[in-house]
Amino acid sequence: MTTHSHLQGWRAGLLWFPDPQSPQARHESDGLLVTGQSADGIVRVVAIGPWATLHSNYPNLPTTHWPGLCIAPGFVDLHVHYPQTDVIGSPADGLLPWLEHYTFPHEKHFSDPGYAHEVTSFFLDELMRNGVTTALCFATAHPESVDVFMMEAQKRRLRMVTGKVLQDRHSPDGLRDTDTDLSLRQTEDLIRRWHGVDRLGYAITPRFAPTSSDAQLHGAGEIAQQFPDVWVQSHVAENLDEIRWVHDLFPEARSYLDVYDRAGLLRQRSVYAHCIYLDETDRRRMAEVGASAAVSPTSNLFLGSGFFDFVASDAAGLRYGLASDVGGGTSFSPFHTMHAAYTVARQSVESQGGYRPGMSLAPEHLWWQHTAGAAAALDLGGQVGNLLPGCEADFVLLDPKATPLLARRTAQTETLAEWLFALIVLGDDRLIAHTVVQGQPVNIGPVGGLSDNRA
Numbered sequence: 001m002t003t004h005s006h007l008q009g010w011r012a013g014l015l016w017f018p019d020p021q022s023p024q025a026r027h028e029s030d031g032l033l034v035t036g037q038s039a040d041g042i043v044r045v046v047a048i049g050p051w052a053t054l055h056s057n058y059p060n061l062p063t064t065h066w067p068g069l070c071i072a073p074g075f076v077d078l079h080v081h082y083p084q085t086d087v088i089g090s091p092a093d094g095l096l097p098w099l100e101h102y103t104f105p106h107e108k109h110f111s112d113p114g115y116a117h118e119v120t121s122f123f124l125d126e127l128m129r130n131g132v133t134t135a136l137c138f139a140t141a142h143p144e145s146v147d148v149f150m151m152e153a154q155k156r157r158l159r160m161v162t163g164k165v166l167q168d169r170h171s172p173d174g175l176r177d178t179d180t181d182l183s184l185r186q187t188e189d190l191i192r193r194w195h196g197v198d199r200l201g202y203a204i205t206p207r208f209a210p211t212s213s214d215a216q217l218h219g220a221g222e223i224a225q226q227f228p229d230v231w232v233q234s235h236v237a238e239n240l241d242e243i244r245w246v247h248d249l250f251p252e253a254r255s256y257l258d259v260y261d262r263a264g265l266l267r268q269r270s271v272y273a274h275c276i277y278l279d280e281t282d283r284r285r286m287a288e289v290g291a292s293a294a295v296s297p298t299s300n301l302f303l304g305s306g307f308f309d310f311v312a313s314d315a316a317g318l319r320y321g322l323a324s325d326v327g328g329g330t331s332f333s334p335f336h337t338m339h340a341a342y343t344v345a346r347q348s349v350e351s352q353g354g355y356r357p358g359m360s361l362a363p364e365h366l367w368w369q370h371t372a373g374a375a376a377a378l379d380l381g382g383q384v385g386n387l388l389p390g391c392e393a394d395f396v397l398l399d400p401k402a403t404p405l406l407a408r409r410t411a412q413t414e415t416l417a418e419w420l421f422a423l424i425v426l427g428d429d430r431l432i433a434h435t436v437v438q439g440q441p442v443n444i445g446p447v448g449g450l451s452d453n454r455a
Contacts (some may be wrong), residue, residue: 004036004046008439009063011051012397013070015367016387020376023368027416033071034058035393035439042199043393043439066397069433072367074133074394075334076374076385077324079233079273079294081138082123082149082162083107083116084327095239095303098328108174110140116148124152124160128442130332131432133394134375134384136233136271136294136323137162138205141175143186150194157198157438159384159392161231163205164190168216171207177216184219191223195230199392203231203271208238209246209259221264231269231378234260237282238274239305257282266291269379273325274299275313276306283316292377293318295369296325297340303328307347311359321374322366335427338366342424363420397434398423406431 014031017024032054034047047054055061087106092098110116127135139145139162146164153160164187168177177183187204195202204220204227206212212220224232237243237256246256253259257278260266268290275293278286286293295308313320322337323329331337341361348355361369375385384392400419401407406426413419423431434441 009061012066015072023365073371077135078321079323088327110145131396159199161201163203167211208235217263236272237277287317293320294323299325299328321377399433402430
């Protein structure tokens with residue numbers, strides 16, 4: 001039996017997923033969450049349930065009471081670019097022009113650790129303001145951008161995964177890896193320096209197939225084989241112009257996804273963003289190897305890339321979760337992302353020469369895709385994104401009266417689905433009353449700056 005020290009109780013409403021493989025949510029209007037520090041130093045959930053039946057099991061338990069609020073799992077963002085924080089909301093004609101005019105020029109600045117530090121601090125605080133406690137992040141091509149990010153995430157006790165971007169061709173000076181072998185050695189060095197330290201993880205990160213040579217892609221695949229517990233992240237099948245470019249560059253590959261597969265970059269703990277224009281063979285291949293898709297609906301809508309096919313992905317057994325994709329994505333808010341995913345899923349999609357109607361995603365399913373489902377897609381199921389015993393103690397306090405409209409609408413809901421859907425459609429960062437990381441509430445001021453707000 002696992003023993004825990006420093007037990008702490010949290011009394012409020014509760015929202016969680018009793019079966020981490022199912023989007024069926026459970027809600028308690030008056031619940032108790034008990035957390036404690038395990039032997040490895042990580043604060044975890046010890047018990048969860050109704051206050052009336054659970055509190056007698058823990059006499060003299062120091063308990064923080066938040067009447068009117070609801071404790072829910074911290075959100076998991078499956079794909080986000082921290083160096084693109086300051087290009088969010090930049091107009092462009094599509095993905096490739098957006099990269100050329102905004103993203104690439106901005107990312108050049110991250111060779112300066114001081115600059116990287118300032119952006120990292122704001123970015124991580126913004127994640128927490130929006131209730132995101134776990135994320136899979138892109139850094140830039142500069143190793144310094146990884147070191148700074150990891151140090152700041154470690155300081156905040158966050159569970160974060162990131163990696164140096166690999167791009168040795170079709171990239172501007174200042175971002176292009178001029179020495180392919182060096183870029184791969186830097187990746188190995190960063191893995192040894194950061195992967196598995198506290199709650200940090202490393203992701204091997206080719207930007208996308210066109211910006212890496214065959215040598216770099218296959219070298220990254222060899223590193224992935226050498227370090228099977230690190231993640232792999234990249235982009236695939238996001239944009240039709242991009243797909244045509246990949247076809248010209250890699251004519252021997254069956255598909256865009258096959259480029260990564262041939263390089264040894266498609267496996268468990270591989271997360272590919274977008275996955276809009278995959279075919280049935282691609283989806284089944286991803287499902288077969290245990291790879292996952294990061295669905296980025298606000299980015300896809302903003303850049304006009306297309307619609308993720310939820311129906312076909314479910315039919316193939318493809319794992320997926322939701323992602324903000326800032327800065328192509330237009331908001332850090334999980335509520336905006338869930339709302340956009342609902343909108344995207346409703347759209348008809350082209351299928352075998354015709355169009356197939358979309359689907360209506362249930363509110364519980366949307367929430368699951370951004371918490372326990374996204375954690376499973378990241379191969380962290382049972383660790384984050386839920387409040388079951390053994391999960392790491394990262395959670396948010398929801399205030400359904402955060403705005404006059406929210407208060408009015410949620411007061412009239414009759415079912416859990418209606419209540420959750422109202423929060424999804426009407427919510428933003430004001431809905432997050434507190435973010436709790438490793439059992440410690442944190443307060444993010446309106447202009448950034450992290451401070452402890454211990455209950």
